[in-house]
Amino acid sequence: MSERVLVNQLKHLPAGAVSVSGWVETVRDQKKVQFVILRDETGAVQLVNPATRELAEDADDAARAALALTETISAMSTGTFLTVTGELKHDERVKLGGVEIKIGALEIAAASDPETPIAADSGLDKRMDWRFIDLRQARNNLIFRVQTTLEHAMRTYWIERDYIEIHSPKLMSSPAESRAELFSLEYFGDQTAYLAQSPQHFKQMAQAAGFGKVFEIADAFRADPSFTSRHATEFTSIDAEISWVDSHEDVARMQEELLQTAIQAVKDKHGAEIEELFGLEVTVPALPFPRIPLAEAREIVASRGYEIPRADGDLDPEGERQLSAYVKETYDHDFVFVTDYHPEIRPFYHMRDPETGMTKSYDLLYRGTEITTGAQREHRVEVLEAQATEKGLDVAGLEHYLDFFRYGVPPHGGFGMGLARLLMLLLGESSIREVTFLFRGPTRLAP
Amino acid sequence: MSERVLVNQLKHLPAGAVSVSGWVETVRDQKKVQFVILRDETGAVQLVNPATRELAEDADDAARAALALTETISAMSTGTFLTVTGELKHDERVKLGGVEIKIGALEIAAASDPETPIAADSGLDKRMDWRFIDLRQARNNLIFRVQTTLEHAMRTYWIERDYIEIHSPKLMSSPAESRAELFSLEYFGDQTAYLAQSPQHFKQMAQAAGFGKVFEIADAFRADPSFTSRHATEFTSIDAEISWVDSHEDVARMQEELLQTAIQAVKDKHGAEIEELFGLEVTVPALPFPRIPLAEAREIVASRGYEIPRADGDLDPEGERQLSAYVKETYDHDFVFVTDYHPEIRPFYHMRDPETGMTKSYDLLYRGTEITTGAQREHRVEVLEAQATEKGLDVAGLEHYLDFFRYGVPPHGGFGMGLARLLMLLLGESSIREVTFLFRGPTRLAP
Structure with missing residues (x-):
């Protein structure tokens, strides 16, 4: 079984390496930085990734990997289930639980169709369909x-x-x-x-x-x-x-x-x-x-x-x-x-x-x-x-x-x-x- | 709710007045004494009653009640549910849990038909019918x-x-x-x-x-x-x-x-x-x-x-x-x-x-x-x-x-x-x- 940490336990952990699994609730894909809200059965946490938008001519492997990660995040649809390994940081300014994770590696378990058939405010019958x-x-x-x-x-x-x-x-x-x-x-x-x-x-x-x-x-x-x-x-x-x-x-x-x-x-x-x-x-x-x-x-x-x-x-x-x-x-x-x-x-x-x-x-x-x-x-x-x-x-x-x-x-x-x-x-x-x-x-x- | 004592608790109680409820497992109707095995959901206990088989000409109310009780017990069929109030006695010689109850009053909740359709050794299908x-x-x-x-x-x-x-x-x-x-x-x-x-x-x-x-x-x-x-x-x-x-x-x-x-x-x-x-x-x-x-x-x-x-x-x-x-x-x-x-x-x-x-x-x-x-x-x-x-x-x-x-x-x-x-x-x-x-x-x- 993966050594995943449940989101509601993050606040009790020291800063450092951590692995969480859940699904994408939202992606905020800004030019310089990407934010992902990941939710699991216990709560939601903010993931953060400094965006790499283009490569210099002499780009090394690390830079190429950074670009790939950025593009993966940009392409991720709501509902995608994934595991993220990264660095946990405590920061009071983060509204969502006072912690955030800087993404190191990201593994997608199953991507969601980009067209989610319902929204949180859909009617009851529609919500029951899905x-x-x-x-x-x-x-x-x-x-x-x-x-x-x-x-x-x-x-x-x-x-x-x-x-x-x-x-x-x-x-x-x-x-x-x-x-x-x-x-x-x-x-x-x-x-x-x-x-x-x-x-x-x-x-x-x-x-x-x-x-x-x-x-x-x-x-x-x-x-x-x-x-x-x-x-x-x-x-x-x-x-x-x-x-x-x-x-x-x-x-x-x-x-x-x-x-x-x-x-x-x-x-x-x-x-x-x-x-x-x-x-x-x-x-x-x-x-x-x-x-x-x-x-x-x-x-x-x-x-x-x-x-x-x-x-x-x-x-x-x-x-x-x-x-x-x-x-x-x-x-x-x-x-x-x-x-x-x-x-x-x-x-x-x-x-x-x-x-x-x-x-x-x-x-x-x-x-x-x-x-x-x-x-x-x-x-x-x-x-x-x-x-x-x-x-x-x-x-x-x-x-x-x-x-x-x-x-x-x-x-x-x-x-x-x-x-x-x-x-x-x-x-x-x-x-x-x-x-x-x-x-x-x-x-x-x-x- | 009746203040009934569960049978498996009797051994922990001091001798004296007690009330139990359950069903008749067997009646041994001897000339001078009657024994009833009463079972509830926790176990079985022996009830005992000195039989009164006939009345003297000058019989008082107590004697009449004793005769009635004896006759009630004689007529009781297996499976009858009843409540008995009586005197608990500890007696090592009683094989069934080392206690016995001398019947004081007996109240039948629902009598069973005397012809029980199955016995403990009936076939599985017959037992499932009942x-x-x-x-x-x-x-x-x-x-x-x-x-x-x-x-x-x-x-x-x-x-x-x-x-x-x-x-x-x-x-x-x-x-x-x-x-x-x-x-x-x-x-x-x-x-x-x-x-x-x-x-x-x-x-x-x-x-x-x-x-x-x-x-x-x-x-x-x-x-x-x-x-x-x-x-x-x-x-x-x-x-x-x-x-x-x-x-x-x-x-x-x-x-x-x-x-x-x-x-x-x-x-x-x-x-x-x-x-x-x-x-x-x-x-x-x-x-x-x-x-x-x-x-x-x-x-x-x-x-x-x-x-x-x-x-x-x-x-x-x-x-x-x-x-x-x-x-x-x-x-x-x-x-x-x-x-x-x-x-x-x-x-x-x-x-x-x-x-x-x-x-x-x-x-x-x-x-x-x-x-x-x-x-x-x-x-x-x-x-x-x-x-x-x-x-x-x-x-x-x-x-x-x-x-x-x-x-x-x-x-x-x-x-x-x-x-x-x-x-x-x-x-x-x-x-x-x-x-x-x-x-x-x-x-x-x-x-």
């Missing part, structure tokens, strides 16, 4: 470093508490609830497979298997023709499920602690960079997060002058924004658990509270957008069957699922959370497309 | 704890070295190399999507994006009609890709260090339990792993009296076993990198060594089975196009992929490794089905 170039921007690179830290902190939280990581299958023989919004495919001739839209069934199966506490961060698929800033046909779902809960409150308490831990880790590792590149301070949420029953949430929204235009009693996106604004003003908090949903607007497998008639479930809103549904699950098979029938579901089609509850199962609950929504809201981005490595939507399957 | 019951076995539970530790150690290794975790899309618009063995599906009417059989293209894209070093542990799909112990139609793929490599050797060095670190973590955390339940000692591999060029490997196999019945110069499964046996005898090592594969038996994107004409790639064998292919990738687009054409591939169909190399890209390489194969070989299991949460094969889509 996502691999778009991702070279420092702020895009940072998004995926933040993602890495966020996920690792969550997994570490769980593993320190003896959770088991599962990899549930994405190919299923029967649809989870209804066939709506499910991709299907032909499976070895005469079978039909469906792509899982959530690991719901399988993380519940892990409870019947006596796994106790499980998590999974994996792909989920939804054949949803939506074009909103919050929907994708393929997304990363963060899921956990735990045994022996008394109610959804046990799930909510785990989730709020998990989020606090993960956001703290992001702040610790990337807080300064996020402030620089996104212009915002990472806010670590205080515990406990506020809880507001749905009926009260609707009253709050109404009292702010917004009438929710839906009959089913749920919030709509604007209602969620209004509620979050209220929570921010009242509690100075970015998160809010909305609780006490009526069974009519919840899936059949949510447990119901016999006293209130409401489901033992919650939605979690973050800065005005729903990022999670959590619940205690109904684990009594006869109640589960009755609730499925009440919803008009075909109980026969749910046999594999219902079997999980026939041979003993502990009371349990869990949540699912969209990684991209969480990242989008944490970084103040306007669309999950900006924080997805390669977005997939109804009209977007490439690159 | 995987959630099969997974209750202590050794199966341990498999997924080992998996959790193995993966977390790998991710931690990478994250400590500033790798970025990516989630590449599984829905692709164009097949990677050929359409063979790819699942396809109708995508919003007039489009066709393919399920990725590897994140190969996208982790290479991350190199062109300047991400430097990336990893991903995620699902991959292969429409492979094989029924061997090593193949599945859906599997968890462990992938990494790094920039600025000089050759595949840089990749191999990272991978051997990664594996040593991860297996050490498994030994530290689960070594004793693995010895108890699998009867084997976890062996942490020494560095460096042996390297043997393919031509030499074939000679070694031939000298052991096995003639490989294939014309293309590659090893076959028996050849791999023979080579691993040789490596074990000669170097006392469980792993071996086989190197110097001819381009004819490698994909078009493997870089070739101009001196030897061989690809800069390796296979990694572990205890006789291939678990990985690794390589430096060809990053010069004109060479890549020529190699694709030479393989008879349709270059036009590869445009999205080839585009990644037109706008600058660093030299790079990586590997893909099957999680289930690694686990199977580490634990001495005979099939990946034993170490997969829910196996998927040509005739297996459920549960």
Whole structure:
């Protein structure tokens, strides 16, 4: 492996010989001196070369080499990947990190076509066409470093508490609830497979298997023709499920602690960079997060002058924004658990509270957008069957699922959370497309 | 959340009141005393209850309750999940952990059907039909704890070295190399999507994006009609890709260090339990792993009296076993990198060594089975196009992929490794089905 130095380490090194590798961000080709901004995955550094524009008649080999180097630099296009060996110099006047490298030797690994198809200010769709170039921007690179830290902190939280990581299958023989919004495919001739839209069934199966506490961060698929800033046909779902809960409150308490831990880790590792590149301070949420029953949430929204235009009693996106604004003003908090949903607007497998008639479930809103549904699950098979029938579901089609509850199962609950929504809201981005490595939507399957 | 104590913590607690939750593994219903083995995700404990079989005429409430408890226990079927509150007693004579709990109160969370469809010695296919019951076995539970530790150690290794975790899309618009063995599906009417059989293209894209070093542990799909112990139609793929490599050797060095670190973590955390339940000692591999060029490997196999019945110069499964046996005898090592594969038996994107004409790639064998292919990738687009054409591939169909190399890209390489194969070989299991949460094969889509 080349002995390359990462750009963010240069400031810690003494002046002298050094080797860096990265790509050309800009070339300033002045008559007497050439400047190249080279970027790698950690930052950007200025390279400098005194230009040799012509040769004297008695030019020696060194002069010829200098001319060749100058011409190479003049011809270099943005995006070219190269390795430069040279002399590191510390100089306070250099705005970019206070260091610069005088180019000694330069080796091009792969030149870029001179016509770069996008610019930093190209439209989102155009940028997605050329996502691999778009991702070279420092702020895009940072998004995926933040993602890495966020996920690792969550997994570490769980593993320190003896959770088991599962990899549930994405190919299923029967649809989870209804066939709506499910991709299907032909499976070895005469079978039909469906792509899982959530690991719901399988993380519940892990409870019947006596796994106790499980998590999974994996792909989920939804054949949803939506074009909103919050929907994708393929997304990363963060899921956990735990045994022996008394109610959804046990799930909510785990989730709020998990989020606090993960956001703290992001702040610790990337807080300064996020402030620089996104212009915002990472806010670590205080515990406990506020809880507001749905009926009260609707009253709050109404009292702010917004009438929710839906009959089913749920919030709509604007209602969620209004509620979050209220929570921010009242509690100075970015998160809010909305609780006490009526069974009519919840899936059949949510447990119901016999006293209130409401489901033992919650939605979690973050800065005005729903990022999670959590619940205690109904684990009594006869109640589960009755609730499925009440919803008009075909109980026969749910046999594999219902079997999980026939041979003993502990009371349990869990949540699912969209990684991209969480990242989008944490970084103040306007669309999950900006924080997805390669977005997939109804009209977007490439690159 | 219930104040339950995990079974493996009981031995550390003083005698006295305690509450445990789990499922019934066995009931020994003797005339004068009842014994229940209760298991949770951490172990098993003996519960004891002095039986009350009939009531005196002047029986008081306590006696009636005692009779009811006895009858409840008599009626309990294996698999029933329950919570027991009682008195913990330390007693060396109790073989199961030296503790026992005298049952005070017993609350059934969900009773099991008395007819359990499988037993511990049922055939593999039958056990897979009822995987959630099969997974209750202590050794199966341990498999997924080992998996959790193995993966977390790998991710931690990478994250400590500033790798970025990516989630590449599984829905692709164009097949990677050929359409063979790819699942396809109708995508919003007039489009066709393919399920990725590897994140190969996208982790290479991350190199062109300047991400430097990336990893991903995620699902991959292969429409492979094989029924061997090593193949599945859906599997968890462990992938990494790094920039600025000089050759595949840089990749191999990272991978051997990664594996040593991860297996050490498994030994530290689960070594004793693995010895108890699998009867084997976890062996942490020494560095460096042996390297043997393919031509030499074939000679070694031939000298052991096995003639490989294939014309293309590659090893076959028996050849791999023979080579691993040789490596074990000669170097006392469980792993071996086989190197110097001819381009004819490698994909078009493997870089070739101009001196030897061989690809800069390796296979990694572990205890006789291939678990990985690794390589430096060809990053010069004109060479890549020529190699694709030479393989008879349709270059036009590869445009999205080839585009990644037109706008600058660093030299790079990586590997893909099957999680289930690694686990199977580490634990001495005979099939990946034993170490997969829910196996998927040509005739297996459920549960």
